[in-house]
Amino acid sequence: MNHSLSIPALTEDLSRVLIDADTIDRRVNELARKISADYADTDGTLLLVGVLKGSFIFIADLARKLSVNHVVDFIALSSYKGDQSGNVRLLMDTRENMENRHVLIIEDILDSGNTLDYLIRNFRTRNPASVKTAVLLDKPDRHCVPITIDYLGFTIPDVWVVGYGLDYNEKYRTLPYIAEMFPQA
């Protein structure tokens, strides 16, 4: 891919590029190859469930590199930040039925783990054939709940990151790279 003509510059909020676009692309390719191999012999169509909004670019890139049949669906949640109880609320459910299907949750970033913990428990009540997770970024220092990530993009330090789907107050979601923000006041 040639990004050389139009790489958006860092603004004053952003301290550095943590993962550049080519590195992301190569890693997403590797994940897609692994996922395609792992699901090659399973029955039925793989159901990808992207967690809105942060995963929309990751799921778009990943899905287009898969060589197994799949359908794309989305779910929207809200979490109460600053609330240590880990309360997660369902804002929009999937449209697809999960019964007897292989489900792969596509998430942008694993922080406390509350979101994925909620989703995995919720999906398991729907009698899927399997539930696995693909997560682009993991902040292991922040976990409060143990979560198994089946397909992980990158491990990152405990910093706020934006770009490639991730935002800060809805800004920076469509940056082609993942950037680290300066700590906000």
Ligand code: 5GP
């Ligand atoms: P968890 O439930 O694991 O604490 O939180 C996961 C969600 O928190 C992610 O899906 C994302 O929406 C948000 N989040 C956590 N860390 C970051 C970050 O560094 N940048 C952005 N943009 N979102 C984050």
Ligand code: MG
């Ligand atoms: Mg998310």
